[in-house]
Amino acid sequence: MNLDWNFFEEHFPLAVSSLKNARSAGRLTHAFLLCSSNAEYRTAFPPLLASLAACEHPNEDFSPCGRCAVCREMAEGTFPDLITLAPSSLSRIIPIGESEDEVDSMRWFESLFYLSGMTESGWKIGIIHEADRMNEAAQNAFLKTLEEPPPKCMFILTTSHPAELLPTIRSRCQTIQLTDNRCKYSFPNSETLLPILHKLAFESKGSLLTAEDCATALIEFAETLGEEAEKTVAEKWAPRLAESENLESAGKALIEKRIKGEESCEYRRLRDLFLSMIHAYFAQLALLVSNTPAELLPNPELFEHSIRQNEAEEFGADRAFRCLAYAEDLLRAMRTNANDQLAIRAFCLKIAFK
Ligand SMILES: [Zn+2]
Structure with a gap:
């Protein structure tokens, strides 16, 4: 769009x-x-x-x-x-x-x-x-x-x-x-995030191995965001960078600095989307298990192929709301805490064992 x-x-x-x-x-x-x-x-x-x-x-x-x-x-x-x-x-x-x-x-x-x-x-x-x-x-x-x-x-x-x-x-x-409930989660490889979240929600209960697997996959996903941001910005700036070959070094340095700045903006944008997609997944799961019809969910595409009604019922409302609270903890931690790995691992373990 x-x-x-x-x-x-x-x-x-x-x-x-x-x-x-x-x-x-x-x-x-x-x-x-x-x-x-x-x-x-x-x-x-x-x-x-x-x-x-x-x-x-x-x-x-x-x-x-x-x-x-x-x-x-x-x-x-x-x-x-x-x-x-x-x-x-x-x-x-x-x-x-x-x-x-x-x-x-x-x-x-x-x-x-x-x-x-x-x-x-x-x-x-x-x-x-x-x-x-x-x-x-x-x-x-x-x-x-x-x-x-x-x-x-x-x-x-x-x-x-x-x-x-x-x-x-x-x-x-x-x-x-600019309030909009229908955020579109389209960012590089976002479709590969859903199966990880689904596995974490529905298969990790009581399993250390599965929780660890999910944590590793989420950490790897988070780590690719920086490269994706670099790639997007590099594509956008390629023509100007080529032109700048003829500039003196001060002009070139200015452009390079701008590119760095944009990379960090793009990285934050992708990171925000990544975090809010995790949050939206568990927020919708909580809605679904409290009998909200799937077609009324703000982002039904997150669940389109993955959750059957009986799965949702088995999941239980209490557990769904606990998971949502853990997702909120994760967002808070990753907004302020430098250590993504610890925050993600703690999140997966809580989903599996609490
Ligand atoms: Zn104009």
Whole structure:
């Protein structure tokens, strides 16, 4: 599915039309908080929002044209004054940073907004992904920028956990909710994840060997996500990288840095989908065993071939809800804990033995 302007206009007409109205009245705010549990929306919508502000030839209804240089560069992530900040360390924290030279820190991010712009449009766009992962010092520093923003800047914060942001940050941003229960779990090899989850749910009870097998398979799956992210980003950037052969080394280094940044964004996107697919599987299992008809499940495709009604009945509601709680523990642990292997192994053992 193409997550372009038309997609969001069709699926979130109220949110999008209020943005267009603000644009037409020249009252587009400089700070947005984009809340969605859908990682793909959190990646796809910010560049469109930036285009809404900066498009060179907007349509009559003020939506971005999607064709001008600005729109294309925003979509490709190559707009020179598009700066992205996201947790990059193992602790998954966005730190305030020792100095402006500490890449991926708040001090580094903010310093870039006080340099003169590199484009004719003059726009500078700052995107902070997983904004709830800013530590308190970083949030407080950013608050000052929100209170006195440099001219022609737009900040877009994305999060699936808005409650974890300081209320003072939330109140200075316009919130955009893109809530969608029908998240599509399409990412590389996602179809191979379902049999692992099915085996864990239905065959591991009391079996250390099966639980260990499932844990190993899940760990291996999680480890391929990094390579998949590299592959996707490398394909996208191949033409530009080839062009950059003629650039001087500073220009080349800049492109390489952008690629690294995008790889880490893509990795987080895949990781979020991986985790939310595990969660959705056990959430739906709990619904199914409490007699929700399969056709009313938000993602029936997760179960299409795998679960028969009698299997669900045997599983039992108590156990299904316990498993769901363990899946939630896993998500929490993997959002904060650096050691994926321990978290996944603990999860599988709990499913098998508790
Ligand atoms: Zn445009």
